[in-house]
Amino acid sequence: MAFLELEGIAKYFGAVAAVDHINLSIQQGEFLTLLGPSGCGKTTILRMVAGFEAPTHGTITLDDEDITHRQASKRPMGMVFQSYALFPHMTAAQNIAFGMQIKKQPTDHIKRRCAELLELVGLGEMGPRYPHQLSGGQQQRIALARALAVEPKVLLLDEPLSALDAKVRVSLRNEIRRIQQQLKMTAIYVTHDQEEALAVSDRIAVMAKGKIEQLDQPEEIYSNPNTVFTATFVGTSNQFNGVVESASDGRCKVGDFILTTSRITHLHPGNRVLIVVRPEEVSLLPATHTESANGTANHIAGSIELRTFLGPFTRFHVQVNENTTLTADVPSQQARSFETGQRVILTFPPDACQVLALDGRAQELQQLAEAEKV
Amino acid sequence: MTGAADIQQTQRTPDARARRFTFRWDTFFLVAFVLYLIIPLGATLIFGLSGNNGIDFHSYQQIFSDKDFTKTLLISLELALASTVLAIVLITPTVYWVQLRLPQARPLMDFLSLVPFAVPAILLALGLGEVYSSSNVFVNILSLGLVPLLSGNGLNIVDTPQLLVCAYVIVSLPFVYRPIDNSLRAINTRVLAEASYSLGGGWWRTFLTIILPNILPGVVSAALLTFSTAMGEFTLSSLFGIYTFPIYLDQVGQNDAHKAASLAILSFFFTLVCVLAILLFVGRRVSGKQTNVEIAAAK
Numbered sequence: 040m041a042f043l044e045l046e047g048i049a050k051y052f053g054a055v056a057a058v059d060h061i062n063l064s065i066q067q068g069e070f071l072t073l074l075g076p077s078g079c080g081k082t083t084i085l086r087m088v089a090g091f092e093a094p095t096h097g098t099i100t101l102d103d104e105d106i107t108h109r110q111a112s113k114r115p116m117g118m119v120f121q122s123y124a125l126f127p128h129m130t131a132a133q134n135i136a137f138g139m140q141i142k143k144q145p146t147d148h149i150k151r152r153c154a155e156l157l158e159l160v161g162l163g164e165m166g167p168r169y170p171h172q173l174s175g176g177q178q179q180r181i182a183l184a185r186a187l188a189v190e191p192k193v194l195l196l197d198e199p200l201s202a203l204d205a206k207v208r209v210s211l212r213n214e215i216r217r218i219q220q221q222l223k224m225t226a227i228y229v230t231h232d233q234e235e236a237l238a239v240s241d242r243i244a245v246m247a248k249g250k251i252e253q254l255d256q257p258e259e260i261y262s263n264p265n266t267v268f269t270a271t272f273v274g275t276s277n278q279f280n281g282v283v284e285s286a287s288d289g290r291c292k293v294g295d296f297i298l299t300t301s302r303i304t305h306l307h308p309g310n311r312v313l314i315v316v317r318p319e320e321v322s323l324l325p326a327t328h329t330e331s332a333n334g335t336a337n338h339i340a341g342s343i344e345l346r347t348f349l350g351p352f353t354r355f356h357v358q359v360n361e362n363t364t365l366t367a368d369v370p371s372q373q374a375r376s377f378e379t380g381q382r383v384i385l386t387f388p389p390d391a392c393q394v395l396a397l398d399g400r401a402q403e404l405q406q407l408a409e410a411e412k413v
Numbered sequence: 414m415t416g417a418a419d420i421q422q423t424q425r426t427p428d429a430r431a432r433r434f435t436f437r438w439d440t441f442f443l444v445a446f447v448l449y450l451i452i453p454l455g456a457t458l459i460f461g462l463s464g465n466n467g468i469d470f471h472s473y474q475q476i477f478s479d480k481d482f483t484k485t486l487l488i489s490l491e492l493a494l495a496s497t498v499l500a501i502v503l504i505t506p507t508v509y510w511v512q513l514r515l516p517q518a519r520p521l522m523d524f525l526s527l528v529p530f531a532v533p534a535i536l537l538a539l540g541l542g543e544v545y546s547s548s549n550v551f552v553n554i555l556s557l558g559l560v561p562l563l564s565g566n567g568l569n570i571v572d573t574p575q576l577l578v579c580a581y582v583i584v585s586l587p588f589v590y591r592p593i594d595n596s597l598r599a600i601n602t603r604v605l606a607e608a609s610y611s612l613g614g615g616w617w618r619t620f621l622t623i624i625l626p627n628i629l630p631g632v633v634s635a636a637l638l639t640f641s642t643a644m645g646e647f648t649l650s651s652l653f654g655i656y657t658f659p660i661y662l663d664q665v666g667q668n669d670a671h672k673a674a675s676l677a678i679l680s681f682f683f684t685l686v687c688v689l690a691i692l693l694f695v696g697r698r699v700s701g702k703q704t705n706v707e708i709a710a711a712k
């Protein structure tokens with residue numbers, strides 16, 4: 040049995056299922072991220088684990104103990120909130136000490152532990168300061184130290200970086216990951232920021248409409264999305280709506296094009312599919328290189344509409360017909376020879392194509408993911 | 414040079430004039446407001462001190478030698494303190510509980526807090542007297558047996574100071590509910606409470622050590638308003654037949670206008686001293702904390 044087990048957990052608000060019978064197993068020392076758009080149920084799951092919400096159905100087991108109906112104050116959890124939630128009338132050190140005082144730990148131990156935790160979060164000198172005298176990033180570090188002070192079995196982080204500016208966000212997410220690994224702490228992290236999720240997690244549960252769409256390692260989530268929602272929500276992608284023509288050859292008809300893919304064994308001719316190609320898998324050739332382009336499985340001609348320099352790579356938006364614009368990420372050094380308006384050929388190998396069944400629910404979730412990304 | 418100076422002069426003049434103009438109106442309104450408050454007090458003070466031969470402290474001497482003055486003042490003080498404590502102890506946790514666990518009951522609380530404005534004190538007094546002196550089965554059931562218990566032979570609460578305190582709490586409900594509710598809304602109550610729970614804090618501990626210190630200004634404000642309301646309340650105590658300070662003031666006023674004016678001034682200063690003492694006490698605590706913070710920050 041896993042360290043933390045959620046079995047058949049559901050939460051209804053009236054007739055609406057915020058969380059729809061999910062199962063989730065988290066190993067000890069694992070950093071699991073719940074990733075999804077607003078309203079997907081990720082925070083509700085976290086709040087049920089914390090004990091702030093009671094599940095309508097299902098059980099939560101921690102270390103072989105059923106904690107489903109245990110009060111929040113009796114659960115061995117530490118929580119970090121989006122809005123820091125530091126107690127305004129207490130200093131940073133008093134905030135950290137609060138949980139230990141409740142546990143009636145000796146004063147010497149509390150003082151020593153406060154100093155240790157302040158050092159751990161890199162704020163050794165800030166103990167006597169009040170929350171309003173600290174920056175947002177510092178406040179969240181204190182909140183992290185406060186949550187760790189009670190030596191929780193599970194650390195819960197509810198969008199802890201959302202209120203911070205971009206630079207602090209990156210440094211603090213690395214800090215959180217470092218501390219979690221150093222303490223071998225089991226952690227559940229809630230975010231809607233895919234970059235954050237991909238950067239810090241051991242595993243990611245991508246969620247939509249109260250269900251887990253995909254639960255996997257970050258690399259798999261990005262490279263091998265197995266649902267339309269995951270493919271659309273995580274990362275940038277070129278998407279083609281098509282129909283399977285030959286499952287054995289991996290051929291799909293997309294408008295006037297035929298795309299050759301290699302992963303199509305689970306589908307049949309006539310099935311509607313979504314073909315996903317990541318921009319970094321797409322290569323750009325000048326229009327004159329028709330011979331070398333013909334040698335590749337998939338090649339589409341178009342003209343460069345927009346060229347965006349993004350540091351290590353340059354993103355090209357290539358218009359291939361009236362309604363379709365494809366994206367290609369080219370290493371910036373190779374991108375210098377391409378200009379806006381230039382005719383080019385886009386090529387990508389068959390194994391760069393993720394072929395996903397496109398049923399009614401998938402279409403609906405695809406629209407949801409696209410709307411969230413805008 | 415002269416031309417430039419002229420231009421500067423002409424540019425500065427309208428600004429300066431506008432500034433002086435605004436300042437005058439501000440001052441005018443401020444002075445008018447202060448006079449509006451002070452003139453009646455000053456007139457009352459002068460009237461109380463005026464005698465046949467100029468300033469006369471005779472009325473004050475009479476007041477301080479009158480046993481009823483001390484007696485009624487102490488009764489009013491006791492009633493006001495009891496009402497304040499009961500109102501705060503009863504309403505603060507209730508509003509916190511509604512905010513946290515029963516937000517859907519907020520409209521009902523808002524409505525209930527306004528009811529005392531709509532129900533005249535005379536009706537409240539008659540109603541309470543009627544309820545606690547009748548043996549209506551319907552009332553007994555609705556009150557879950559509390560009314561027969563409190564109005565029985567052994568413990569007859571009708572027209573007692575205890576029931577008067579309860580009536581004062583009802584009358585001061587709007588003044589207690591609003592500041593506390595506003596303070597709870599101003600802080601992030603739910604998240605602070607959840608943070609405390611996640612650290613092992615129970616409901617009462619969270620309320621007393623986390624929520625209460627952060628809504629203290631609202632609670633103090635509610636306490637001051639309840640205290641002043643109870644100290645000056647006339648109708649209820651009159652109908653309950655309890656001899657409080659405002660009734661004494663009224664009786665004295667019917668016989669000796671000078672003495673009544675002096676009493677009014679004494680009553681005003683007494684309440685003012687109480688209020689200032691509480692404000693200074695709370696203010697010192699806050700400023701002391703800030704000083705500590707500043708020292709810590711400097712370190």
